[in-house]
Amino acid sequence: MNKISLVLASIIMTAAPAWAALQTVTLSVPSMDCPVCPITVKKALTNVAGVSKAEVNFDKRQATVTFDDVKTNVAALTRATTHAGYPSTPAK
Numbered sequence: 001m002n003k004i005s006l007v008l009a010s011i012i013m014t015a016a017p018a019w020a021a022l023q024t025v026t027l028s029v030p031s032m033d034c035p036v037c038p039i040t041v042k043k044a045l046t047n048v049a050g051v052s053k054a055e056v057n058f059d060k061r062q063a064t065v066t067f068d069d070v071k072t073n074v075a076a077l078t079r080a081t082t083h084a085g086y087p088s089t090p091a092k
C-alpha cells in the first residue's frame with residue numbers, strides 16, 4: 001500500500017459510520033400472545049432489506065431492530081410485522 005492509498009484508507013475508515021447510517025428502533029408489538037409469536041415477528045423483520053438485526057422480547061412485547069436507514073425505514077418495519085399478523089408501533 002503506498003502512502004496515498006494509506007491516507008485514503010484512513011479517510012474511508014473514519015467516514016464509514018456516517019455512510020452506514022445504522023439506526024436502532026424499538027417497536028411495540030402488543031398482539032404477540034405466545035412464545036412462538038416472536039419467531040414470526042423476527043422473521044418478518046429480518047426479511048426486510050436493510051435490516052441487520054432483530055431481537056424480539058416476548059415478555060416486553062417489543063422488537064428491537066437495527067437497520068440501515070438508506071435501505072429501509074420505521075414505516076416499512078411496522079408494515080412488515082403487520083403483514084405477518086402483528087401490528088406494531090414505535091415504542092416510546
Ligand SMILES: [Cu+2]
Pocket residue numbers: 032033034035036037038
Ligand atoms: Cu403465538
